[in-house]
Amino acid sequence: MRQMVGNRLPKFTPQESKLVKGSLDFLGLNYYVTQYATTAPRSTQPNVITDARVTLGYYRNKVPIGVQAPSFVYYPPGIRQILNYIKNNYGNPLTYITENGVADLDTGNLTLPDALADNGRIQNHCSHLSCLKCSIDDGCNVAGYFAWSLMDNYEFGNGYTLRFGMNWVNFTNPADRREKASGKWFSKFIIKQ
Template identity: 40%
Template sequence: MREKLGNRLPKFSEEDKELLRNTMDFVGLNQYTARFIAHATDGPEEVNFYKDQQIEIIAQWEGGEMIGEKAASEWLYVVPWGIRKVLNYIAQTYNNPTIYVTENGMDDEDDSSLTLHEVLDDKLRVRYFKGYLAAVAQAIKDGVDVRGYFAWSLLDNFEWAQGYTKRFGMVYVDYKNGLTRHPKSSAYWFSKFLKGGENKAGKEN
């Protein structure tokens, strides 16, 4: 790593290292999707940190099947088993620290051709949260110290590079009509889930 990155890597004194050792209060994990990774010395990725890692990011199984259902963003696939694997990896690698899942969710395309009823009926997001929460629960059963989970997000919002073209919210925000808010199917499912109505919430109407 030092040979490849040179002076871009920070330097720590022995005093710095002692100050930092075992000092984290918790790990905050933002996790949305998962991919397969292969070694690639001359990969297609433009971003420096991918080139530095010498990796190829793969969204398909060896047989050609996609790794999961596709969300709106080109990078986002629904892969619930990925979060269980990364939670277990953190626990095994870093002496089982306290973990909070600080972001987890998926987006829909902002499509003005759809009716309000159609945009509120977000069945894929319901499947996403059911799968990912089940995977987090399994990681806890594996012994991982997960203390909290934050869904991304409550409301549709402005996304960094994509503006208002992608909608991550469980509540639809009508940008053209006074920012009125309409709960989606996922909001009702999440409410039932939090109240303990898991069996009822499991039915998709």
């Protein structure tokens, strides 16, 4: 890594290295997607994006890695794969899934009945939770799962066009909120656990 990034990578004294090693209380993992990775050529203008020297994509030979959603392609087995990788390579730290979810696209033409009938979100969470259970059975030290998100909200980079919430929010009258099918499903799921 130092060979690729050079002096832009910080250097630690032996004392600093000793302080940092093993110092985390828990690992918070935001998991949404898994992507294919291919080697990218060295950039003539290196920066934090090009340092990895990787090109990411959801498709290989025009076949998606997982399920096509409005905002991205999601791949539930990837959550199990990354948790097992963390377990096997980083000492199995206490881990929380701090964000996981999928969005509906709303460019102004999503009707309220369609927004409330968010069966794709139910399938997304159900699939990810199933794979999460498998990772726990594999011995991964997972202590919690936070669904993104309780309510539709402002998404950086996309504004109000992506709706991740289990509760619909009327953005012109924020007092108007309605529970979506996914919110009802998630409530029942949590109670059963």
